[in-house]
Amino acid sequence: MWVSRPRWRGRVPAMEVTGWLRAWPLYRQLTGDDRLGRGVAVRSRRTEDLVARTDEADSVVRSVCPYCAVGCGQRVYTQDGQVTQIEGDPDSPISRGRLCPKGAASKNLVTSPLRQTKVRYRRPFGTGWEELDLDTAMEMIADRVLAARRDGWEDADPDGRPLNRTTGIASLGGATLDNEENYLIKKLFTALGAIQVENQARI
């Protein structure tokens, strides 16, 4: 079972002794509850002053791990609009607070310096990336979608039966996306007449 962790800021047993003596770990070990000297008795002032990021977070949201399909619960801690920590959610009856190495590294996924945050564009026959404004990219893609749709359009099969489709456009992806996203993807592609829509579930 998941057990709540001891809080870092534990209290030293209150004793009628002078401060210097109380700060002596051996004294605390002999007189307090921590007789083995593995806990509060030997804790330094520096440790006492440490605060977990999860304690300082200004918000926590409920999320789900983005890797495999077990669906482990995550708690995402943020501060000043940045993700500061991702922990397993102890409330989840699926995962009971646990995460595997990937799930435990998922803060790294979100905050990685390798993440792409700008649109990159490679023109035909180009040898390197160029920058492109997102709105411009969207307009260009919309133009290309309509052109490819037109070029690959098929009204009917050789027997005259309606096809109402295009084979100019293909798509792959969805198993890492949300249901709502897959729904809009399938809905839009179907309305465009694009049938070549696939994802990892075929693989």
Added chain:
Amino acid sequence: MNADCIIIQGSNMAEAHPVGFQWVVEAKLRGAKVIHIDPRFTRTSALADTFVPIRAGTDIAFLGGVINHVLSNDLDFREYVVAYTNAATIVSERFADTEDLDGLFSGFDPASRTYDESSWQYAGNEDAGGDSEETGARRQVASALQHESHGPGIDSEVERDETLQHPRCVFQILKRHFARYTPEMVERVCGVPAEQLLEVAKAWAAASGRERTTTLVYSVGWTQHSTGVQYIRTGTILQLLLGNMGRPGGGILALRGHASIQGSTDIPTLFNLLPGYLPMPHVAQHERFDDWIGAIRHGDQKGFWGGAPAYATSLLKAWWGDAATVDNDFAYGYLPRISGDHGTYRQVLDMIDGRIKGYFLLGQNPAVGSAHGKAQRLGMANLDWLVVRDLFEIESATFWKDGPEVATGEIVPEECRTEVFLLPAASHVEKEGTFTQTQRMLQWREKAVEPPGDCRSELWFFFHLGRLVRERLAGSQDGRDRPLLDLTWDYPVHGRHDEPSADAVLREVNGFDLVTGRPLASSGELRADGSTAGGCWIYTGVYAGGVNQAARRRPGSEQDWVAAEWGWVWPANRRILYNRASADPEGRPWSERKAYVWWDDELGRWTGHDVPDFQVDKPPWYRPPPGATGAEALAGDDPFIMQGDGKGWLFVPTGLVDGPLPTHYEPAESPLPNRLYGQQSNPTRVVYERADNPRNPSPPDEHREVFPFVFTTSRLTEHHTSGAMSRTLGYLAELQPAMFVEVSPALARERGLEHLGWATIVTARSAIEARVLVTDRLRPLRVDGRPVHQVWLPYHWGVGSGLTTGDSANDLMGVSLDPNVLIQDSKVGTCDVQPGRRPTGPALLDLVAGYRTRAGVASMAPERIVTAEQGRG
């Protein structure tokens, strides 16, 4: 956790689904026996009571041996089998089995390599099966996937012999079919000693029945074969024979590999499906609305597919609103038609051939993650344009500048015409929405932060792409633009980027009353008259009562073990499907120990720990009136409510392309002949015979000694699929820093491979290099008197991006597919392994060409797929 025995086969659960594996460990602590059957010893094996090493690609032979043991020794759960399966049903006298036909079933047409199903039908029902032209068409469109949640058509009135003695009843056919899967035969085929097979069979049977249940776990180690569907069918037969379906601690767990791969099948980004497993209309089979509806309902059969008109109409109303009317068949004509195989591998070959203009990649990296990496990259290099939406600069976005083909000279950047847009995506914490996990549970994620820079959700991208396209077409009089212009596309937006509301989309998916706007509570409220809209009928209820049920987070510690108030499970929040089978025909739990759902006489309803997967007020003794159809036709003891006869199918009379029963065929690439039949490999599998998709020789071909070893691939705990979400992360790249190959000490000696040195692995497609890990985790198996070496590779590495890069195991694969679902057979192939690094540049192509020449691949005649005596016509 409630299981008495857990069989894990085709899955390395401890490493690929580690947190799910805690429940296996918990069950083990409670006394459950854990058995792992796999080519390689892994951490799953380490925690199992028994590990059974097996030759890759022979699972049907192994499980066939277990079935044979169960049937020969009367170990089946007879009361369950008679009442809840089609064991008693009489099959047509025209049916002939693989026993009689050297590995083929009756109805085979060698020219088209397809079956006429009529002889597989239940007696008196012979007209129901598809002829070979129809089954061929079904192979093209992967129709078995369309039946994922429902049985294909069957007449509900069938002849039965509940003594199971009739020679043509399914039970007796099953007995004969598996009679040759003896322990000795299993040993010859699988390399598993006979006593180990018997140990597994005895444990499985002993932990099944009235008082006990066994669960079966598989992953893509089963699906990625040319007989993948029949692998799962074999497991199904066993679990039905032993009475483990629909019961706590029983069932079959398909452990899926991506956060919403179940969701992307339910709400499918797949060519042959519409939401809720409705088929994409086929140009010939579904020309009219009534054809389409009729094909889903299968006429007058039993079960909940009887509601198809309501499900389908509500989908069309959700998409085309007021433009979908009774008079225009609810805009059925707006749906584009499929006409054959439009699957992802067909698409890639079409790209190479210049037939596809533009390609979207949405969180997917086929340059590394799909079979036959070279074909993937050459296809992408021959497009007008490519849109890649991802978190990172993945290999599929950079094939034109640093892919393997740039090194060999096959792709020259200055000559590569593909225009590439790399659009950064929002991560899972930067948007809200639902994932559907592997047990069909939808869990809503809250948004934590705004996505950085140009990063956007897929919801944003597609909503605004749709908006831009519709703006461009405004006023168009062209009929082909009506589906776009009439599309309901008015989702509310919020925030500075005009993010569409995922909540509004989920409400549409759930469905609502078009008059009052009230969200529907269950799929039973969907209507066929156009008065309701609903985007995915199996998800109806996720917004019941106007509440996002997927966002429910009542802590597990405050609930019972079923935890019904965490998330929402389709359908109707049922946690175990077909749970009516957890009670006996009279509605009583099979045993106190395994009580789950039962009939309460006083209340006059079904009750229990879970939502009953049954009409809640239909008593066990209910018998349908003559002529009843759909749900009404289900008797009170028909637990398999989506099947046309309400029974679990041991024998599949219709719907599968490659036979009504599983049969062991050798993998498409195998060093060994099939010891069970003359038919070597799945005769109906999908092949693309082209020079750029060469195959290694297999029996009866000569020169198979050129590729003498078996290889298989799978996951590491620390990486994810193509590595796009893991090789880019510091911690994970450090934990698993390099591509490697696992070989046994015996093979290392045989080939002079050094631990931590380099090896080159070669197939007819390509050669890759990897660091060598010599390990006892792999041992040569003794198969049919000779040693067979197996090697193992992770498939997470690629050349191009990430903190760790390396050659890609998928470059070794060719493309041949399971005929039922068009999934590639990438879990087993043959290869050569040599010490040292591979050559670079054009010399790599020379190396592979040399192998192809020696293997006779270049000059190989068209593949001889039909090798059975009876199939040679």
